[in-house]
Amino acid sequence: MSWDALYSSAFDRVRKNLGKIGGILLAYNTNIDAIKYLDGNDLERRVETVGEDEVLHYAGELPRMVENVGQLLGSILWSIKHGKAAELFVESCSTRFYMREWGWDELRMGGQVGIMANLLGGVYNVPVIAHVPQVSRLQAGLFKDGPIYVPKAENGKLELVHPKEFQADEENCIHYIYEFPRGFRVFDFEAPRENRFIGAADDYNPNVYIRPEFREHFEEIAGRARLAIISGLQTLTRKNYREPFEEMVRHLEILNARDVPVHLEFAFTQDEIVRRSLIDVLGQFHSVGLNEVELASIMEVMGEKGLAEKLLADDPVDPIAVTGAMLRLAERTSVRRIHFHTYGYYLALTDYKGDFVRDALLFAALAAAAKAKLGDVRSIDAVVKAMDVPVNERAKTVEERLAGEYGMKNGIADINGYQLSFAPTKVVTRPKSTVGIGDTISSSAFVGEFALH
Ligand code: AMP
Numbered sequence: 001m002s003w004d005a006l007y008s009s010a011f012d013r014v015r016k017n018l019g020k021i022g023g024i025l026l027a028y029n030t031n032i033d034a035i036k037y038l039d040g041n042d043l044e045r046r047v048e049t050v051g052e053d054e055v056l057h058y059a060g061e062l063p064r065m066v067e068n069v070g071q072l073l074g075s076i077l078w079s080i081k082h083g084k085a086a087e088l089f090v091e092s093c094s095t096r097f098y099m100r101e102w103g104w105d106e107l108r109m110g111g112q113v114g115i116m117a118n119l120l121g122g123v124y125n126v127p128v129i130a131h132v133p134q135v136s137r138l139q140a141g142l143f144k145d146g147p148i149y150v151p152k153a154e155n156g157k158l159e160l161v162h163p164k165e166f167q168a169d170e171e172n173c174i175h176y177i178y179e180f181p182r183g184f185r186v187f188d189f190e191a192p193r194e195n196r197f198i199g200a201a202d203d204y205n206p207n208v209y210i211r212p213e214f215r216e217h218f219e220e221i222a223g224r225a226r227l228a229i230i231s232g233l234q235t236l237t238r239k240n241y242r243e244p245f246e247e248m249v250r251h252l253e254i255l256n257a258r259d260v261p262v263h264l265e266f267a268f269t270q271d272e273i274v275r276r277s278l279i280d281v282l283g284q285f286h287s288v289g290l291n292e293v294e295l296a297s298i299m300e301v302m303g304e305k306g307l308a309e310k311l312l313a314d315d316p317v318d319p320i321a322v323t324g325a326m327l328r329l330a331e332r333t334s335v336r337r338i339h340f341h342t343y344g345y346y347l348a349l350t351d352y353k354g355d356f357v358r359d360a361l362l363f364a365a366l367a368a369a370a371k372a373k374l375g376d377v378r379s380i381d382a383v384v385k386a387m388d389v390p391v392n393e394r395a396k397t398v399e400e401r402l403a404g405e406y407g408m409k410n411g412i413a414d415i416n417g418y419q420l421s422f423a424p425t426k427v428v429t430r431p432k433s434t435v436g437i438g439d440t441i442s443s444s445a446f447v448g449e450f451a452l453h
């Protein structure tokens with residue numbers, strides 16, 4: 001079958017079966033994304049006002065967190081120069097004020113949980129229970145209508161209500177997202193690809209604050225879930241990770257005792273100790289989702305420097321290096337499913353077999369193309385419209401290498417007792433924005449797999 005035919009059949013079957021999945025638990029990070037599409041002249045003027053000496057240093061090396069406006073502007077330049085995403089905690093009040101004054105073009109749902117809740121609940125119509133650290137009016141208003149619930153505890157009794165009905169007036173957790181297109185120019189820098197820098201003016205998500213309703217009623221909440229996705233651990237540091245980690249492991253044990261498969265969305269985790277600790281608990285997850293930078297960062301702390309370098313050396317990313325790294329990770333942790341995504345293709349390594357793994361990847365690629373094209377996916381019909389986006393040409397060489405090395409056929413190969421599944425993706429030439437595409441991919445593929453199986 002051609003890839004187009006496989007795409008179309010995967011979409012039809014996932015769509016037909018979405019109703020059978022049951023409840024999905026999403027924890028822990030939800031916030032408000034204030035998106036600013038950068039303007040080169042404006043950015044240059046701002047750098048000159050602060051003084052190039054205060055800024056340019058950070059374009060070479062990111063600070064650990066943002067403590068002044070010079071570091072903010074320098075970090076934005078770092079992202080532009082490398083074409084890479086970065087996210088830092090903004091501690092200083094005056095910098096938070098500066099970002100607010102600078103303004104935004106669009107307010108959107110943010111955080112892996114918020115984005116996945118709107119997609120799975122608001123678009124796919126699959127019931128979700130979401131952890132929202134702070135339910136402000138603005139935050140609640142960003143949730144789509146549909147079967148999206150947050151736990152509410154009254155007199156020790158748990159209720160599930162839509163965030164708009166939660167009726168609390170808690171704080172706004174705002175992340176300022178500075179987006180730039182490929183080829184964006186400022187000073188001598190030119191962005192090699194579209195991406196964004198995120199400044200998190202938020203005291204809850206970066207510390208993985210877990211609400212009392214979740215701590216006190218987790219058994220009951222878990223009882224409503226058939227699947228779970230955990231995210232938001234990436235901003236923890238060696239100083240604050242122990243307590244949220246302990247609570248997360250308790251949640252994992254409860255979910256595992258109920259046979260609820262749990263996916264970890266592994267975003268880029270700067271702190272090496274936190275990254276190592278995540279690898280140590282990975283075996284308690286069913287599945288993990290990551291991109292090339294994240295996989296390389298894991299190989300680095302596993303002592304696989306050569307593999308780490310290979311993962312970052314080529315464009316498109318060398319699929320043989322990716323497979324090698326996924327095998328190392330699966331063998332070290334026993335995690336049952338590893339879903340890798342990069343610009344142009346996805347791979348999944350599973351300790352179980354079947355076409356449904358590949359088909360779920362294809363469904364996810366369609367959802368990702370819709371997200372890239374539209375920024376916000378409003379309905380499942382918008383997903384199928386992304387069929388028009390052509391399959392990435394460069395994925396052909398990737399497919400040929402996988403066929404040569406592992407005898408892959410129709411996107412499936414057997415390696416050392418694992419199944420390797422491949423999907424060439426549809427890449428949108430001029431994406432509306434880049435934030436949240438990774439979340440769309442990982443959640444669609446994980447949930448799609450259970451719809452098909
Ligand atoms: P992350 O790096 O985790 O945020 O995820 C970004 C992912 O989105 C990449 O790995 C690509 O697979 C996908 N992606 C990025 N840009 C596009 C685009 N223009 N069209 C389709 N998919 C994209």
Ligand code: GLC
Pocket residue numbers: 029031032033087109110111112115175198200435436437438439
């Ligand atoms: C991180 C950011 C959040 C953004 C999300 C997109 O969670 O903190 O602002 O919406 O990534 O994936």
